[in-house]
Amino acid sequence: MDGMDRLDDVIGGVDPSFVEAAKKYKPAGRRAVIWIAAAACVALAAVFATKLALKRNELPPEEHAAAPSPSASAERPSTEPSGEPTAAPTAQKEAFVIPPYSPENSDVTDGGVVRYILYGGRYYFPYIVLPQDTPLLGEKIGAIASPCGIGSTGHEGADGNFGSPGADEAAEGQGEGGTDEPSEGLFVGCRAGAVFSAVGYDPEFMLIQRNDNGAAEVYVNGEGRRIDSAADLLENCFRLSEDTGQLGYSVWNNEIDPVCLLHYFALSGTEYDDKAAAFISALLDSEIVEGVAIPEHSAVRKVIVKLPGGAELLLDLFDDCTVSLRKGDLNFLGFRLKLAPEAAEPIMELIDGLKGCDMGRIWDEEHLSLDCVRTDSVFGSAVPGVVPEGYEIQHCMIHYDVDRENGTIIRERALEIVYYNMGRFFALEIMPASESGEIMEYYGIKKLIPVEELTLDDLEGGRSKTDFYTGECGAVKGDTAIIVLMYESAPEDVFAAVASIAN
Amino acid sequence: MDDNAIIELFLARDESAIAMTAEKYGRSLRSIARSVVRDEREAEECENDTYLKAWNSIPPNEPREHFFAYLGAITRRLALNCVRDSGRLRRGATVVELTKEMEECIPDIGEASERAELNELKAELNGYLAGVSERKRSVFIRRYWYFEEIRTIARELKCSESSVKTTLLRMRRELKAILIEKGYSFDERG
Structure with a gap:
């Protein structure tokens, strides 16, 4: 019996329930947590942007929210910088501007600053790093001549205006020099260098810069896009009217948070099937009825969409998602829907994999993650450890226990740092050793190894305890536990980071 | 319907x-x-x-x-x-590749083997698959039952090709070890 016969006879005898389940399986778990963390990064970026914008405009939040903002109407993506911000589409009903994240009920202040680009009055924040040769890199549309400072260390000029030294010169050919106020065509940013368009995307929405390694760093507009309807929402994110053939979706039931997450993405080459069409159609026929002010810190924006039939969807909108983007083609760009069980029913009916799915609880998780949004290039000294060569800190996040009902933070629970290097990454979760039991159990980590005894073999040997990470290990220094989660990172790199943090 | x-x-x-x-x-x-x-x-x-x-x-x-x-x-x-x-000669690359992979983890039970032995082997395989995570099982079955390419599995499961290959390699090794423990023998290729 040769291998082909074995394929036929033995594998053919696999339990049919396994065969059917194999196709229905969708990944879940910590990936979602990481995704949320990255979204939180954008959220806090939005906080910062909002503060800047409010200060710049000297408008109270309500007025700011109502102020016209550049519309992302259905223009074809252009590689030319826009002239004036496009007028918002005329709406039959009163326009609704999705309010930016509000730090109310939170004791979190600025919390650090991320890199950003200020262009045409819009703030763009780091989104994902793509390889140098990514086809997404478009034409050069301008340049930033010299880097900005950050936060109170120089971002704000002595005269209280925003801008950066050299910003005028940076506006190569933009014709808008001579003012500290950001205006259309003027580039200001934390990183100096050329700014490119993203092929297939409107510069109002996405820009690209080269990072220190030459890789293409994608920035997305982090604030203030005007939303009049769910159709606008889809238009803004996906250019729906022109790119419906590119729409697809991915669904999974998050097993960590007992919440069903639906991810609808613009996917390159993904089949646009009837179910996706029905879902999109349901959204298009809907209207956004109001904003909500839940102290939900991990969301960029919130809207409620009323579906035909009376169901309402609470949407957490993110401009980003992260992990799966690393391969180069920017084929995930989406928003996330958190669906209350009753609101999800019309959608679940459309999707086989969700029919009858236990949606679990929603909005009652006791843990919350807030992002420190530190990156090594601008905030490296604040990170308590070395950053291995080739890596950058994707984010540094504090986990809090929160009282959701009152929107208050009870205490800090853990610090999480994620190091990223073009598809490889590892995360360190740092917490009191006495409170590490739960996470150790989750990852199947049997013991905490004193850092001074930790070996590369320990890091290697911890592999495959869970599905997602390729390695997990626990270390301890004094009363502090360091949970190490690796994804295709070299143990030598991880070891260096762990050892330095302990020191 | x-x-x-x-x-x-x-x-x-x-x-x-x-x-x-x-x-x-x-x-x-x-x-x-x-x-x-x-x-x-x-x-x-x-x-x-x-x-x-x-x-x-x-x-x-x-x-x-x-x-x-x-x-x-x-x-x-x-x-x-x-x-x-x-x-x-006309076998597709996928089938040839899968054939080799199967020879690593499924023993040659011989032409003269009885159906009972084949059924035992199937039962061992199903027992093994029942004991692994849903993700691993999905990877294995997508590869060896559905004949999906590595890159397709990686895309569907939102992980790297390397991760899929590693998972399959480990599973083949685990399965082989289990079968050896149960008394099955492999030739040198395996």
Whole structure:
């Protein structure tokens, strides 16, 4: 019996329930947590942007929210910088501007600053790093001549205006020099260098810069896009009217948070099937009825969409998602829907994999993650450890226990740092050793190894305890536990980071 | 139409059963065949032959629980037969690759082996698969049952190709170790 016969006879005898389940399986778990963390990064970026914008405009939040903002109407993506911000589409009903994240009920202040680009009055924040040769890199549309400072260390000029030294010169050919106020065509940013368009995307929405390694760093507009309807929402994110053939979706039931997450993405080459069409159609026929002010810190924006039939969807909108983007083609760009069980029913009916799915609880998780949004290039000294060569800190996040009902933070629970290097990454979760039991159990980590005894073999040997990470290990220094989660990172790199943090 | 209703049509010898089956599962079945035969026309023939086999086998069979797996098993066998009939030289790269991988973890139980031994081996495999995570099981079955390419699995499961390859390698090793423990022997290739 040769291998082909074995394929036929033995594998053919696999339990049919396994065969059917194999196709229905969708990944879940910590990936979602990481995704949320990255979204939180954008959220806090939005906080910062909002503060800047409010200060710049000297408008109270309500007025700011109502102020016209550049519309992302259905223009074809252009590689030319826009002239004036496009007028918002005329709406039959009163326009609704999705309010930016509000730090109310939170004791979190600025919390650090991320890199950003200020262009045409819009703030763009780091989104994902793509390889140098990514086809997404478009034409050069301008340049930033010299880097900005950050936060109170120089971002704000002595005269209280925003801008950066050299910003005028940076506006190569933009014709808008001579003012500290950001205006259309003027580039200001934390990183100096050329700014490119993203092929297939409107510069109002996405820009690209080269990072220190030459890789293409994608920035997305982090604030203030005007939303009049769910159709606008889809238009803004996906250019729906022109790119419906590119729409697809991915669904999974998050097993960590007992919440069903639906991810609808613009996917390159993904089949646009009837179910996706029905879902999109349901959204298009809907209207956004109001904003909500839940102290939900991990969301960029919130809207409620009323579906035909009376169901309402609470949407957490993110401009980003992260992990799966690393391969180069920017084929995930989406928003996330958190669906209350009753609101999800019309959608679940459309999707086989969700029919009858236990949606679990929603909005009652006791843990919350807030992002420190530190990156090594601008905030490296604040990170308590070395950053291995080739890596950058994707984010540094504090986990809090929160009282959701009152929107208050009870205490800090853990610090999480994620190091990223073009598809490889590892995360360190740092917490009191006495409170590490739960996470150790989750990852199947049997013991905490004193850092001074930790070996590369320990890091290697911890592999495959869970599905997602390729390695997990626990270390301890004094009363502090360091949970190490690796994804295709070299143990030598991880070891260096762990050892330095302990020191 | 749900599977039970289609099965009822088969049992009633209603020829619309085939149209209903094709509408619901045709693309998936052809996809399985295509993965093996690498030829659209042959894949279509395999799909059509699947309906014929289903027509001839229902009744007496009533695969109400796992109708798609039942059909898929017919398709994959037809597709493998098609490749076999075409001669080894024409075997697609995927089949050759999978054949080698299978030889790593499934022992050669010999031409003269009894069906009982084959069934034991299937039971061991199912026992092993029942004990692994859903993700691992999905990777394994997508690869060896559905003949999916590594990159397809990686895309579907949102992980790297390297992760898929590593998972498969580990699973083959684990399975081989379990089977050796159970008294199966492997030749040197394995």
